[in-house]
Amino acid sequence: MIPLTREQVPATADVVLVGAGINGLATAYELAQLGMKNIVVLEKTYIGSGSTGRCGGGIRQQWTTEENIRLAQESVRMYENMSAELGYQVFFRQGGYLMVTENENDLPALRDAVALQQRCDVPTDFLQPQECLEIVPDLDISRIKGATFCPRDGTAYPFAVVWGYARACHRKGVKIYIGTTVTDLKTTEGRITAVETDRGTIQTPLVVNCAGPWARSLAAGIGVELPNRQERHEIMVSESLKPFLDPMVISISNGIYFSQSMRGEIVGGIGDSDEPRLPGPSRFKTHSGMRFAVRFAQALLSYYPRAAEVRMMRQWAGMYDVTPDHRPILGGVDGLDGYFHSCGFSGHGFMLGPMTGKRMARFITTGRRDEIIESLSLERFSRGDIQADAFVVG
Ligand SMILES: Cc1cc2nc3c(=O)[nH]c(=O)nc-3n(C[C@H](O)[C@H](O)[C@H](O)COP(=O)(O)OP(=O)(O)OC[C@H]3O[C@@H](n4cnc5c(N)ncnc54)[C@H](O)[C@@H]3O)c2cc1C
Incomplete structure (x- = not known):
């Protein structure tokens, strides 16, 4: 039984994650592992209802860019232990x-x-x-x-993975609100201040946009232009x-x-x-x-x-959330404190999700971008630093 709630959302949170797909839940779980409290995940329909629950469950390390290889390789190590770690059989x-x-x-x-x-x-x-x-x-x-x-590549059952993360999140005190749509993000003087939903407003200094194919429109509301297409x-x-x-x-x-x-x-x-x-x-x-x-x-x-x-x-x-180089967009945005995104995974967000969640959680809690988050930042497009992966299939 996965504990979920449709109650009124809380008035405040230390961090709000938008989207209960693999990326939102893995990041929420890793933030809780790092000791963060008052974590809220908001999901407009149900857990896994976005791309994650519609995906093929494939997990491969055979890529042509080093970031994709490393993220997939580290995720495979996590998938190997995931059932034990989450206390839930994910059929890897x-x-x-x-x-x-x-x-x-x-x-x-x-x-x-x-x-x-x-x-x-x-x-x-x-x-x-x-x-x-x-x-x-x-x-x-x-x-x-x-x-x-x-x-060593393989497959896992996508719904079991998100259910496993959701249960582990719950054990760590993370609150997951389903049937709750984020309607707007609020900023004041270059800082995130609140998240508005159809069930009330949450004051928060940190937002992580894990809204998958909907990430672009959510970001556009606060003037962040993502090059993603659906x-x-x-x-x-x-x-x-x-x-x-x-x-x-x-x-x-x-x-x-x-x-x-x-x-x-x-x-x-x-x-x-x-x-x-x-x-x-x-x-x-x-x-x-x-x-x-x-x-x-x-x-x-x-x-x-x-x-x-x-x-x-x-x-x-289902939808792919596709970037111009088919690599995800991770990190934050200069000049907008407290806003983060983890999106643009094209057809490979399920396999990269676990390690992405870990690295994003480290970045959010320490403010230090590791080399992969640096390389996959939104600014790479304005820098012209685009290295498309050659083997995008599906
Ligand atoms: C047919 C198909 C096959 C695929 N096969 C594979 C595969 O074999 N291997 C692989 O690695 N990847 C595969 N993918 C890609 C993979 O599914 C995605 O990259 C991955 O699931 C993205 O996860 P996510 O958590 O970022 O987004 P999602 O799973 O889409 O989660 C985003 C969530 O945000 C919620 N949301 C959006 N907007 C709001 C809002 N305003 N308020 C509240 N909630 C909101 C949505 O309801 C959704 O549940 C496939 C995709 C498809 C469509």
Whole structure:
């Protein structure tokens, strides 16, 4: 049972976090671990209702920028202990990630990525197509030109992760208010002073914007311009099957990813570069479409023909909060004391969330930006310091 409250919000808090997805809850938990008191998390609907509860649960360390590798690597260490630490089973399973390409031209970049990951102590190897069959025996390798594999990548159950963090937060005295929308942030003379909600106002000197796809509009209300855009992404789950697939398989050629959950379902999605980008409030629409179902089924069968008899049970959509370089935006804003954000995670906020929460909590309590928060600051865009990660899939 996760203790939640829809009561009137308190008049004051030492810190308010907006959003009960993985980032809001992990940061709240880590702030409490560091001894902070009177922590309040505000969530407009329910825990995990944003991108987190709609995600594929994939956790990989195979990235091409050092920040993403480090955040994912440190998060994997946390996922390895998460069930014990939070006192809640999060179903983390390390079946590895097999990343394939159909394009010879990608091979040098894949080899470079393996070298960088190995320098960071991530045990990724480059594989010839034939070697993929040792990992996924029925994979159709006829178009695959090369692959990389990291056995320590894996998946976890997204709802269990947020429920686990929520329970651990509660044990530490953090108050989580669901059904509570933040309508405005208040500032006076360059400082955060309060958070207004549809259930009352909270006076607070610190706000952490973990509102996922809604982070941009929340920040805009106090004049902070985030370059994030929102993208709808669809995903599906099949009927349950006997265990046959250990790793997550992803293709950097067509953007498909699929794995088998511990309940036996195939869970997977595919990116769609032709997806129309809707303007205004329509950009938050999370409808499901036949186009996705067909594209996903075709791509799945092209790599895994034995899935032909499998029935899709359900499909749904969620939002990516995408930045120009597909890397998150962390930290604060010069000239606005007490305001922090942790957003822009594109399709990889679930895997980076635990360590991001730890680093953000350290930053908020000490005021010292570590090298990763520095590198992922909002100012990087005005400095022109953009290093896009090459392998953004989904
Ligand atoms: C289909 C799909 C598949 C994905 N697969 C993966 C994957 O395999 N691995 C991975 O790492 N990532 C994946 N992602 C991305 C991942 O889900 C996100 O990056 C991550 O969940 C972001 O977490 P968050 O806590 O920052 O945001 P969210 O989970 O979106 O949480 C933000 C919360 O803020 C609340 N909120 C917003 N505005 C307000 C307000 N004004 N007042 C109160 N509350 C508010 C929202 O209701 C929401 O619950 C996927 C995403 C999608 C859509």
